[in-house]
Each structure stands twice: as structure tokens, then as C-alpha cells.
Amino acid sequence: EIVLTQSPGTLSLSPGERASLSCRASHLVNNYYLAWYQQKPGQAPRLLIYGASSRATGIPDRFSGSGSGADFTLTISRLEPEDFAVYYCQQYSRSPATFGGGTKVEIK
């Protein structure tokens, strides 16, 4: 099983600032099979990024994904008020699909 470690656990930032979220895998994630989701309290997760860097339908271009191998990053270029949430990475390179523990982006 591939274990995903997300850091930091909590990121305290102000609207307009840049956010960088890290996701590191215990084994190589092949073919860039890495997705990112956003979850707000009481809501289901929403797909942001798949294939490590492809934005899902309707996702603003302030969200970008990068990385390869075992090291991936989600970047939010300028935080909007609606971006404060918990973010999860997920690998689908090897069964079972696994998720990271999440990074909470909170208002500073």
C-alpha cells in the first residue's frame, strides 16, 4: 500500500496569499496518477486536479498541481475566501487507492 504524507497539517494564510501544499508518497506513484480534492465542512470532497497537473472541469486556474515520482504539490496562487478548506491528495497508481491525511488551509 502506498502511504501518502501531507504537509503541513495546517496552513494559516490570508486571502490573496499563495498556498503550497505538499504530498509525499512512500513508493513511486507511476504515470502521474495523483489527484487532489477540496473538502469544506459538511460537504463531500470535490475533485480539483487529476493526473498530477490536470485541472478538473470548472476548477479555476489559480489551482495548479505539479510533481512526479513521490513528491507532489498543490499550489493556490492567490487565496480566495472560498478556498479555505481541507485538501486531500490521493494516489491511484497502485491498489488500493489511498489518500493523504489532509492539509487544512485556514484564515490567518
Place this chain on the structure above:
Amino acid sequence: QVQLVESGGGVVQPGGSLRLSCAASGFTFSYYDMHWVRQAPGKGLEWVAYIRYDGTTKYYADSVNGRLTISRDNSKNTLSLQIDSLRAEDSAVYYCAKEPLERLYSWYFDFWGQGTLVTVSS
């Protein structure tokens, strides 16, 4: 638009059983692989079950130890999850989730339902 609506959650005693359902609409249900993912209160996401678009292949997380059975009725656009021998650690919100590609497994999820809460308690 795509809609996934779960139902069937509730409070159940340890050792009991529960059957969750997910009603799908807004897409051709029979073309897509489907999953169940759960989230314990205040915790992260855990994938638990997969079923191929035609129902012929199923996979489960090792952590559920054979207590889960996933099924689908493509004539009724419905996904189901039977959970037996419930334990306290099964307490979670259970989400059904859809894959993005027709008849081709990808194992990431482009749409999720709002979830149904299962609480195992005596």
C-alpha cells in the same frame, strides 16, 4: 447534471447489519465504475469498495475483512453497500463516488454524493 444521493445510514448496534444505497442520475450509470469511500468523524478519507460498470469485478479494502458487499442494479441506476458484523470503527460518513471515464477504470473520483452517516453504538 450528475447527482448521487446516498441513503440507508443510521444508528446500529455492534454486530448488526446495514444496507446503504446510492441513487444515480444525470449520467449513463451503466457505463461507469463506482466506489464507496468512507470518512470517520473528524478523520480523513478511506476507500472501501469498488465495482466495475457491469458488476463483474469487485474489490474491497483489506481493513473491512470481508464484511462488505458492493453491488449495483444498472436497470435502477442504484449502487448498494451491505455492511455486516458492524464495529465501532465502521462509524463514518459513507460516500458513493463515480469514476470519470466510461468503461475504463481510473480509480479517481469526479463526483461524490453528499454521504450517509453510519453510527455503530450500543
